[in-house]
Amino acid sequence: MRLTTKGRYAVTAMLDLALHKDQGPVSLADISQRQAISLSYLEQLFAKLRRGSLVSSVRGPGGGYELQGGSESIFIAQIVDAVNESLDSTKCKGAGDCQGGETCLTHYLWEDLSEQIHTFLEGISLADLVAKSEVKRISEKQDRKHLIVSEHAEDSRILASSI
């Protein structure tokens, strides 16, 4: 599990898609403008997102990208994984460095920590974040009528508690 700007951009872009899903396909040019991400970079990110079956594309004028499956079934962990596609992760694969020594122990501990964060992000869907943005928008208007708490955040106590 790696958490870099690349993943942030991917999540941001996917969130933009989720926020505009009622407008049909969303062009990368639109996302580029709204989210201040270069078009070229978006293209590269979406190539990976498409390979990961998270989005589908429509070519030609009026085309763009759409979420594949609802925003409730797309989780942050999937997005981050799709653009990072880390195949190595643990250093000790074939090398003779790591024959059950302490190196493997610390590697294991980090991997485990990483896995826990992964589990955490597996519990948060795009829909959760959209709902949260609704809460924020409403609270900013001082018109706090609906307090939306997504049912998909159930296994994520931290998110729920911060809403």
Add this chain to the structure above:
Amino acid sequence: MRLTTKGRYAVTAMLDLALHKDQGPVSLADISQRQAISLSYLEQLFAKLRRGSLVSSVRGPGGGYELQGGSESIFIAQIVDAVNESLDSTKCKGAGDCQGGETCLTHYLWEDLSEQIHTFLEGISLADLVAKSEVKRISEKQDRKHLIVSEHAEDSRILASSI
């Protein structure tokens, strides 16, 4: 909050320190060998860790680094922060791009997510991980007598449940 290999190296090294704290100061050369991290890189990382008051140094023969304060009071988040020293984090500081538009919204959402992970890692101390490694070592020996659950993991349900 950024989670990269740099942070992993730092945590790994600090863990090594924690695992050998009864031997007096630990030299970077030892850590370099055990954890397969280049000595130069360790020096750079420990310069930051020292600046962050997470370790103290002893020069001369037999010298090395020691944890400053017990492993119970050093948390993963501190280590990652010390070596990353991310000052920018949000893109929209002075630029006119981000006047309350959607850009700021998605930035906000990511920052919030990031903050939650930070909170999570603030709840995990080096001692927690060491305890966990004890559990693993014991379970590997199929001699599971002591099941150590650190009291410092209390606010981290995920870690506790995975032990």
Add this chain to the structure above:
DNA sequence: CGAATACCTAAGTAAATTAGTCAACTATAT
């Protein structure tokens, strides 16, 4: 056709990592 768009490949820039040098400090041996 021509414009809007996805899709692809390469090049450039920034950051992480490794490598190396030299100085300062301190325990130990001489």
Add this chain to the structure above:
DNA sequence: ATATAGTTGACTAATTTACTTAGGTATTCG
């Protein structure tokens, strides 16, 4: 005391990897 060796501390440079930008080709719609 003095030398010697192990060690941190503070740099600079080279290399590798991650990120960003640039330019092109293919597809679809009006």
